[in-house]
Amino acid sequence: MAQTPFGLFAIDQLVGEEDRDIRDTVRAYVEKEIKPQIADWYEAGQIPARDLARDLGKLGLLGMHLEGYGCAGTSATAYGLACLELEAGDSGLRSLVSVQGSLAMFAIWQWGSEEHKQQWLPRMAAGEAIGCFGLTEPDFGSDPGGMRTRARRDGDDWVLTGTKMWITNGSIADVAVVWAQTDEAADGKGIRGFVVPTDTPGFSAPAIKHKLSLRASVTSELVLDNVRLPGSAVFPEVRGLRGPLSCLNEARFGIVFGSLGAARDCLETAIAYAGQREIFDKPLAAFQITQTKLADMALELGKGMLLAIQLGKLKDAHQLRPEQISLGKLNNVREAIKIARECRTILGAAGITLEFPVLRHANNLESVLTYEGTSEVHQLIIGQALTGRSAYR
Known part of the structure; x- marks a missing residue:
């Protein structure tokens, strides 16, 4: 069996x-x-x-x-x-x-x-209100501390000006969490978070079109043109990058598992296809080269799942560290995209159509590979944990 x-x-x-x-x-x-x-x-x-x-x-x-x-x-x-x-x-x-x-x-x-x-x-x-998260900017992705979005005091109010980019849910959101530089401290320590209702005057979120990846997702730009907010809109305590980075770690944890879902769907599709596709008078699944491909992919998928479960246990025990999340995100997304591409070779020409999910998953994983921290960023996080030295500056 x-x-x-x-x-x-x-x-x-x-x-x-x-x-x-x-x-x-x-x-x-x-x-x-x-x-x-x-x-x-x-x-x-x-x-x-x-x-x-x-x-x-x-x-x-x-x-x-x-x-x-x-x-x-x-x-x-x-x-x-x-x-x-x-x-x-x-x-x-x-x-x-x-x-x-x-x-x-x-x-x-x-x-x-x-x-x-x-x-x-x-x-x-309840899904009655949709939120988005405004951190990334057109020129500041991996280096969010350089963001140009500004929040200035005007009496008791805050006034936000700037642009955010590649924001999932932006065009349909009811509320945006926006991070901005303030004059409260230098060197990025003055970054504050704001809760911005999207019907606030000056806020707009044009959709980003012509995507080749994550097409079944709303991706937007956020434009803040002198958006005036009451003083109560700011997160009261957190300052600097500690706030947004804590949120990114939460999202990265989900990606550790999520990327394996795309890989599993590709592998299950390839196994089923290989069992039905006849070539040289026998199923494609009966050829040694097909079985070696499937075996290698199953091995990497399973290893990634064991890593994910271990990270889940650590998180449930409140012991999970950021560099451990980077291990999971780096490995599992990298292996998932390899699996998707290899599965496409088993499906041959059929693999490039939307009749099968593998190339859709592969295209999506191209985005997953770089959002919530590129592979290079996660390598440097792991490298810093191993050496005690930062390679960012």
């Missing part, structure tokens, strides 16, 4: 029953509601994000690893497994959930005032 890739590693024995139930619920939702439509959404470059957000909210997936304010309060491992199943559908779907829960909601949950939390988190958990 043929084994599944994760079955080879007996992964289920490492996951608790409640976490498995959550995983299975998300997988069933993706199989029924997402996979039959995702190719059309990807080709059209459009996704019914608001409808999906409400569905995901009913399933309890938005901010699911947070406590209180309508959030489900699941384990970190359950959140990771949910991300895996969502990304088996499409990276854009997992991005919607990651940005909502691990960036926008986590920022408000961790750093916001009680007023911010009461106003936004219950609605965001």
